[in-house]
Every structure is written in C-alpha cells, then in structure tokens.
Amino acid sequence: MEEAFVTDIVKLTQKKVKVVLEDDIAFSLYNSELKKYHITIGSAISVEEWEEIRKMLYKRLLTRALTLLKDKDYAVGELVSKFKKSVYPMAIIDEVIERLKSEKFLDDKRFAENYVMFHAEQKNRKQIEQFLYRKGIPEDLIDAALEEYAEDNPDSEVELAFSQLKKKVKPAMNLSDYETKMKLKSFLYRKEFEFSVIDRAIERLEKEENG
Numbered sequence: 001m002e003e004a005f006v007t008d009i010v011k012l013t014q015k016k017v018k019v020v021l022e023d024d025i026a027f028s029l030y031n032s033e034l035k036k037y038h039i040t041i042g043s044a045i046s047v048e049e050w051e052e053i054r055k056m057l058y059k060r061l062l063t064r065a066l067t068l069l070k071d072k073d074y075a076v077g078e079l080v081s082k083f084k085k086s087v088y089p090m091a092i093i094d095e096v097i098e099r100l101k102s103e104k105f106l107d108d109k110r111f112a113e114n115y116v117m118f119h120a121e122q123k124n125r126k127q128i129e130q131f132l133y134r135k136g137i138p139e140d141l142i143d144a145a146l147e148e149y150a151e152d153n154p155d156s157e158v159e160l161a162f163s164q165l166k167k168k169v170k171p172a173m174n175l176s177d178y179e180t181k182m183k184l185k186s187f188l189y190r191k192e193f194e195f196s197v198i199d200r201a202i203e204r205l206e207k208e209e210n211g
Contacts, residue, residue, distance in 0.1 A: 001025075001054075005044050009034070018087050021045065027057055028087040054092065061088050061096045066105065075111045076101070077136015112137050112145035120149055120156050126192035161193045161201035175206050 008020040012028060019039060020026045029039070033056075037049055045053070061083060068074060068082075076097060083093045100106040112132055119128060125146055132142045150156065168187055173180055181202060188198045 001047070001050050003044050003046050004050065006039055006041055009039070009041055012087070025089055026087055027053070027089050027092075029053075054089075057088060057092050058095060061092060062099065065096055065100055069100070069105050073111055073114065074106065075132075075135040075137050076106055076108050079106070081136070108137050109141050109145070111135070112141045113148070116145045116149045120153065121160065124157060124160055124191065124193050124197075126194075157193065157197045158200045158204065161188050161191075161197050162204050164188065164191060165201055165205050169205065175202075175209050 004021040004023075004025070006019060006021060008018075010018040010020070012018055015030055016028050017031065017034060018026055018028050019034070029037075033053075037045070037053065039045065064086075065079060065083075068079070079100075080093055080097060083096075084090075097106065115132060116128055119131075123131070128146065129142055132145075133139070165184060165188065168184065169175075175181060175184075184202060184205075185198050188201065189195075193201070
C-alpha cells in the first residue's frame with residue numbers, strides 16, 4: 001500500500017480505536033499504538049509505517065485464530081465473519097486464513113464431515129444443511145459429507161424420524177385412522193423430513209404397532 005491518509009478515528013472500547021484510511025480500509029489499534037505511530041485524523045501513514053503495522057496486525061490475528069482453534073474447530077466463513085467484526089483489513093484476514101488452511105488448522109471439508117458424523121442421529125438432513133450453510137460451508141462440501149454418511153448409514157434418516165414418532169405417539173392413538181396418520185405426517189413434515197422418509201417411518205410404526 002502506498003502512503004495513505006487517515007480519514008477517521010472511531011472509539012471502539014476504552015483501549016481500542018478503529019482507524020479508517022482512504023478507500024475505506026480500516027483496522028483497529030490500541031490507544032498506545034495510536035500514539036506510537038502518531039496517528040491522527042488527516043495524518044499520513046507512510047509505506048514503511050504501514051508495513052510495520054501490517055506485520056503487527058497479521059501476527060495478532062494469527063495468534064488469536066490459533067487460540068480460538070485450540071478449543072474447537074471452526075468453519076472458514078465463521079472465522080472470517082468474526083475477524084471482520086474485530087476490524088481487521090480483508091487482505092490480512094485472507095492472508096491468515098490461507099496460512100491456517102495450508103497448515104490444516106482450517107478445513108471446511110473436515111468441519112462438514114465431523115458435524116454430520118456427530119449430529120446425524122439427532123438432526124435430519126435439512127437441519128444439518130441449514131446449520132452448515134449458516135456457517136459458510138460451500139454447498140458442494142455439505143452435499144458430499146451428507147452423501148458419504150448416507151452411503152454408510154442408509155437408514156439413518158428413517159431411524160431418526162421413527163424415534164421422533166415414537167415420542168409423539170400416545171397409547172390411545174389409532175394409526176389406521178386417516179386423520180391421525182395425517183397429523184403424524186404433518187408433525188414430521190414440520191421437522192423438515194423428506195416425504196419419502198416420512199412414509200417409511202410411518203410404515204415402520206404401523207408394522208410395529210400391528211405386531
């Protein structure tokens with residue numbers, strides 16, 4: 001980056017501020033760092049100063065990322081969103097993310113596969129898809145993780161739907177009654193099970209009830 005002028009300084013906390021440069025590049029600094037580099041509104045940051053600040057921010061962000069990943073796995077999009085909120089320049093975020101991916105600290109494929117493996121017995125396919133999508137996992141990785149699990153566990157969705165039906169069904173219910181059956185199907189539909197899975201779960205429940 002060439003020499004840039006500071007267009008604004010915004011207080012974030014008692015100890016930190018957001019520094020805004022030309023072209024809307026922004027980053028956060030501690031008050032002590034603001035004084036160290038003599039940064040004020042209208043002042044210029046030289047190429048050399050920016051390189052020093054950039055290296056400092058990179059090291060700070062990498063350290064924070066490794067601390068977060070020490071406790072649990074994260075999706076790439078999840079960390080990017082978190083770092084944006086902490087006011088790091090996108091170029092530095094990208095640099096840190098690429099470093100983490102190259103050293104296998106971050107892996108969206110692994111994240112998706114692990115989530116499916118540990119939650120497929122409690123959540124159906126649609127719920128898992130929505131969760132992973134919100135985390136920023138690419139659709140192709142979500143589909144691949146779900147398909148791989150389904151190949152190894154072909155009846156997992158039906159098992160889950162059936163177990164939820166068992167909790168819903170009361171002893172006095174007549175499963176041969178059309179209205180009762182429709183209520184149970186609606187119950188599973190609201191839980192976002194696919195129609196084919198709902199039919200198979202209902203069929204299994206009827207067989208069990210009929211002995």
